[in-house]
Amino acid sequence: MDIAVDPITVEVIGSSFASIAEEMGEALVRASYSTNIKERRDCSTALFDTAGNTLCQAEHIPMHLGSFIGLLPHILKRHPVEEMRPGDVFCGNDAYEGGGTHLPDIVLAEPVFVDGAIVAWAVNLAHHADFADRGHAHIYQEGLRIPPIRLYRAGELQKDVLELILLNCQVPRERLSDLRAQMAANRLGVERLQSLCAKYGVATVLAAGRALQDYAERKMRAGIATIPDGVYRAEDWFDSPEITGQMQVSCDITVAGEEMTLHFEGPPQVRAGLNLVYTALVSAVYYAVKTVVDPTILPNAGLARPLTVTAPEGSILNASHPAAVNGRLSMCQRVVDLVHRALAEAVPDRVIAACNGACASATFIGTHPKTGDLWVYLETIGGGYGARHNKDGLDGVHVHLTNTSNLPAEALELEYPLTLLRYELVDGSGGAGTHRGGMGLRRVYRAEADCRLRIDGSRLRSAPWGLQGGLPGGMGGFEFSDGVEPFSLGQGALKKGQIVAVITPGSGGFGLPSGRPKAQVARDIAEGSISAAAAAEVYGA
Secondary structure (H helix, E strand, O other), X not given: OOOOOOHHHHHHHHHHHHHHHHHHHHHHHHHOOOHHHHOOOOEEEXXXXXXXXXXXXXXXXXXXXXXXXXXXXXXXXXXOHHHOOOOOEEEEOOOXXXXXXXXXXXEEEEEEEEOOEEEEEEEEEEEOOOOOOOOOOOHHHOOOOOOOEEEEEOOEEOHHHHHHHHHOOOOHHHHHHHHHHXXXXXXXXXXXXXXXXXXXXXXXXXXXXXXXXXXXXXXXXXXXXXXXXXXXXXXXXXXXXXXXXXXXXXXXXXXEOOEEEEEEEOOEOOOOOOOOOHHHHHHHHHHHHHHHHOOOOOOOHHHHOOEEEXXXXXXXXXXXXXXXXXXXXXXXXXXXXXXXXXXXXXXXXXXXXXXXXXXXXXXXXXXXXXXXXXXXXXXXXXXXXXXXXXXXXXXXXXXXXXXXXXXXXXXXXXXXXXEEEEEEXXXXXXXXXXXXXXXXXXXXXXXXXXXXXXXXXXXXXXXXXXXXXXXXXXXXXXXXXXXXXXXXXXEEEEOOOOEEEEEOOOEOOEOOHHXXXXXXXXXXXXXXXXXXXXXXXXXXX
């Protein structure tokens, strides 16, 4: 039965939800072992209500929402609530039977019991940098598929389940330690939620959760209502080392009063790890719409209620089993580009020019010369952030759905037989305009032992677009030292001493270049973001 909760209490409990999720995230990072989590923070935490609706997601990685909103319904469908006990922990990652978006993202979910009843769920996700040197024709090649199963039963670790998982991992010591960190994060969330319920009462906390979702819905509807009614369309091109040529994708957005419908079209799903399952698509859409409509909307399930998202089943944007999904993030970045480009027609002052539009990554795997153990190093690399109507874009940052950190050179060289030779901004890769786009990055590695390498990215053939007359940003690419054998589908080998460089795309400019103040052009030249010759040609400086 619903009870009335005053707005101040709702706000206090909402802030407590956010604080709990953030504290869980910090515990996960601090307790983790792998560089991908402890340094790059490739993880997320969230709280859910008993029906599987998002109460709060920490400000970590927007992409991970897709795995969260998929896993809880699968758990509730497979496991009767009346059979759950305090200390049960469910684990899953599968894109088709587990609600995940790709296999390295392993989710742990623990029900929160108060007085013998479930009142909420503590959930976290960690990207386990494993499952390397794989094929990506279909999901069976991409790693271990885990449906929602109990990893802990009434507080007792299911050792046979854990052994099965670790046996399928290439770096099991890292996986074990990171799974333990995930457990610690969830236990902290459970304790904090139980304390919150003890302070305010279960009925008040649950009612506040519902009120917060309703509030997010109202704010989303109010924000959509400020956009002129109409149909807005955008098209773009997508490329990847995993495919030849480019694929066209499009988005039609219909704004009608307080509601928005987004329909996406793309080619049929491909035999490459680029496909999106539906939860991956909607997580990208929810993020993109929120940034344009009202960035202050609470990150809970209420914001999705006024949105309808569709794409043809069996397409690259709404894939069906057994499509591969490992590299889904670059396509998700393109989804964000499509939404922003379409809405730029209606509200250009709320939209930025195209960011780097990729998830440029390098994954190395080999046998460590000192220990003889397998090692896997994964890094996704930032790029340019698009210019806005009133500001230049940011240089060399993660954008939109990735939101991870880089791995410092000191940590990289301490952990792995690699040397980072250069890490720098790419001059001239920010699109010219009244406001300049952000620049991409160049990261140059030297192998200190034989290893295999997988490189991925996008915007290798199509440049990030500008807005309102702004020019496109620079494209991404890969460079190799002499003697490196040609890579196939983004995969190949490096011998000791060989070098690879990953160049990430820049971003688009905003406004005509002729509108850029001469003093700012002079500063651009002095800072090295553009040469004097290029400035004379583009800006007339």
